[in-house]
Amino acid sequence: MSEPIIRMNNIEKHFGSVIALAGVTVEVFPGECHCLLGDNGAGKSTFIKTMSGVHKPTKGEILFEGKPMEFADPRDAIEAGIATVHQHLAMIPMMSVSRNFFMGNEPLKTRLGIPFFDREYADRVTMEEMRKMGINLRGPDQAVGTLSGGERQTVAIARAVHFGAKVLILDEPTSALGVRQTSNVLATIDKVRKQGVGVVFISHNVRHALAVGDRFTVLNRGKTFGTAKRGEITPEELQDLMAGGQELATLEGSLGGTV
Amino acid sequence: MSAATQGADKDERIKEISRFRQALIRPELGGIVGTVAVFTFFLLTAFDSGMFNAQGVMNWSVVSAQFMIIAVGACLLMIAGEFDLSVGSMIGFAGMMIAIFSVTLAWPVWLAIMITFVLCVFIGAINGFIVIRTGLPSFIVTLAFLFILRGFTIFFPQVLERKTIIGGIKDAAEGDWLAPFFGGKVGGPIFEWMGNVGLxxxxxxxxxxxxxxxxxxxxxxxxxIGLVIFGHILLTRTRFGNWIFAAGGDAEAARNSGVPVNRVKVLMFMFTAFCATVFATCQVMEFGSAGADRGLLKEFEAIIAVVIGGALLTGGYGSVIGAALGALIFGVVQQGLFFAGVESSLFRVFLGLILLGAVILNTYIRRLITGER
Known part of the structure; x- marks a missing residue:
């Protein structure tokens, strides 16, 4: 395999006396979907916040394209090409899709020395990008509020990729979605991966992870048990690792493997 | 719209929406309907009262223009998610400052106007900074300034001249190069010609x-007209316009996308103050005097015009053209009732009713846009 885009080496993060991360190593390669699994409180959020520049690691190093990196704030990480799509999206419901798509990155054209917002370009690109992602808009002026949750996630993902994200961190993108919408988002992840972007997919749903993941890292109480490739691990094993082993095994029988 | 009709692979789940509903999702709709209704009404009831001859048209045009000037500022500020209740007091304050500078202190009028503009826009910026820094609702912060500015507007002339109206600005402005830009008239020869040929x-x-x-x-x-065109282009055709919508739509989401929300809001407070000062300067130059009670209730009239024009009180949605139409409705009705011989106190009744109607219509339109139920 080629060189990883980002390598988080033995990352530790302490909040006062609490050890949130106790030496986590994760690599993300271009064009792969790396699933980060873990139960609530396992340290997933802390880990991705460290990756996206919100937190500074207490110990360990971040290698971005082979070079050691220190992100002073999220802006640095975004500049470098690490984009995060949050559960609570950076979308404004009353604004049109194209205005949302280019929010903060508006294309300009100059007429009579005055810089104007190039709406034709914005509309065209938005329609193109949305069609690539399989969303048919009524028009670029359709308000984001009329889109479903899954479609909004897709707009946010398409936007991040369009503006040069090399690593895309998706923080539980499917946790609040229905079946149909989830499959849309998973399909989007697949499309983005094929464009050579490294995707970090955070979830506690093993099925969703297995549907698109190339590699799986399970976090448990701030530690990892290593990374497994697709096909090397069964859903049951992943589930057990996330839950920390025993308790779920006893439940499993009565629930009939539905978790 | 064109892309939707040519899209070969259409989504079967997207229902075709009728042209009527599509037209309804324009913020200007209420303003357009209202304007048509108001003009129809007065053409039918007051046509031969002189409302639609040259003098009559000029009469309600001037009143509408006054509303428009402050409505443009209030509109952009409201779309950016904030209110300014100090507009009326700012009008009184700005007029009084011009009078004090040019009459009491005998400065040249152009200097008095310029210093007043700088001062008032600066006060607008203070309004904005307090709102941004404290996170308090702009409603409260600007309510404070409503009283502070009005207080000074009464206090200064009392102390300096022992009266609440300062006159003599017309004489001071004689021959001034800047004053005609606010108090002058344009197109004189055209009107002379129209008079000569009997138009x-x-x-x-x-x-x-x-x-x-x-x-x-x-x-x-x-x-x-200039401010309406400027505001409309700024809002719909520039990067900054997108930021205004974003700042009012969801400040947090806008910040996450790199929009300088604080800067946008402070600039809009400054622009609102600028519009109020333009209003005040024109008024002072026309009347030749400044009074301590000028601009009373103007902040509410501006907000009502903006809401009639389709802007949402919660921010993030609206139109300058709509606000201008709201101001036109306002001016035409206020003057029209006079021409039609209706008791003028009924104007306030009308105002309340149209405000209520506009807000209800806006809430409905908002549901249409965002797909809420």
Whole structure:
């Protein structure tokens, strides 16, 4: 395999006396979907916040394209090409899709020395990008509020990729979605991966992870048990690792493997 | 719209929406409907009252233009998610400052106007900074400034001149180069020609016999049209306009996308103050005096015009053209009731009713846009 885009080496993060991360190593390669699994409180959020520049690691190093990196704030990480799509999206419901798509990155054209917002370009690109992602808009002026949750996630993902994200961190993108919408988002992840972007997919749903993941890292109480490739691990094993082993095994029988 | 009709692979789940509903999702709709309704009403009831001859048209145009000037500022600020209740007091304050500088202190009028603009826009910026820094609702912060500015507007002339109206600005402005930009008129020769060929009436007696009854378009109207065009282009055609929508739609989401929300909001407070000062300067130059009670209740009239124009009180949605139409409705009705011989106190009743109607319509439109149920 080629060189990883980002390598988080033995990352530790302490909040006062609490050890949130106790030496986590994760690599993300271009064009792969790396699933980060873990139960609530396992340290997933802390880990991705460290990756996206919100937190500074207490110990360990971040290698971005082979070079050691220190992100002073999220802006640095975004500049470098690490984009995060949050559960609570950076979308404004009353604004049109194209205005949302280019929010903060508006294309300009100059007429009579005055810089104007190039709406034709914005509309065209938005329609193109949305069609690539399989969303048919009524028009670029359709308000984001009329889109479903899954479609909004897709707009946010398409936007991040369009503006040069090399690593895309998706923080539980499917946790609040229905079946149909989830499959849309998973399909989007697949499309983005094929464009050579490294995707970090955070979830506690093993099925969703297995549907698109190339590699799986399970976090448990701030530690990892290593990374497994697709096909090397069964859903049951992943589930057990996330839950920390025993308790779920006893439940499993009565629930009939539905978790 | 064109892309939707040509899209070969259409989504079967997207229902075709009718042209009517599509038209309804324009913020200007309420304003357009209202304007048509108001003009129809007065054409039918007050056509021969003189409301639609040259003088009558000029009469309600000037009143509408006054509303428009402050409505543009209030509109952009409301779309950016904030209110300014100090607009009316700012009008009184700015007028009084010009009077004090030019009459009491005998500065040249151009200097008085410029210093007043700088001062008022600066106060607008203070409004904005307090709102941004404290996170308090702009409603409360600008309510405080409503009283602070009004207080000073009464206090200064009392202390300096022992009266609450300062006159004599017309004499001071004689020959000034900047004053005509606010108090002058344009298009004089055109109106003279129209009078000569009989398109508009001329005075038949007195010192102005032979001159047209309307001798030019006041600069107030020119300012109003200029500000509406500027505001509309700024909002819909520029990067900054997108930021205004974003700041009012969801400040947090806008910040996450790199929009300088604080800067946008402070600039909009400054622009609102600028519009109020334009209003005040035109008024002072026209009347030749400044009074401590000028601009009373103007902040509410501006907000009502903006809401009639389709802007949402919660921010993030609206239109400058709509606000301008709201101001036009306002002016036409206020003057029209006078022409129609209706008791003028009924104007307030009308105002309340149309405000209520507009807000209900806006809430409905908002549901249509965002797909809420």
């Amino acid at each position: 508009i009436e001329t005075f038949s007696r007195g010192t102005r016999a032979g001159q047209p009854v309307v001798d030019g378009i006041p600069m107030l109207i020119v300012w109003a």
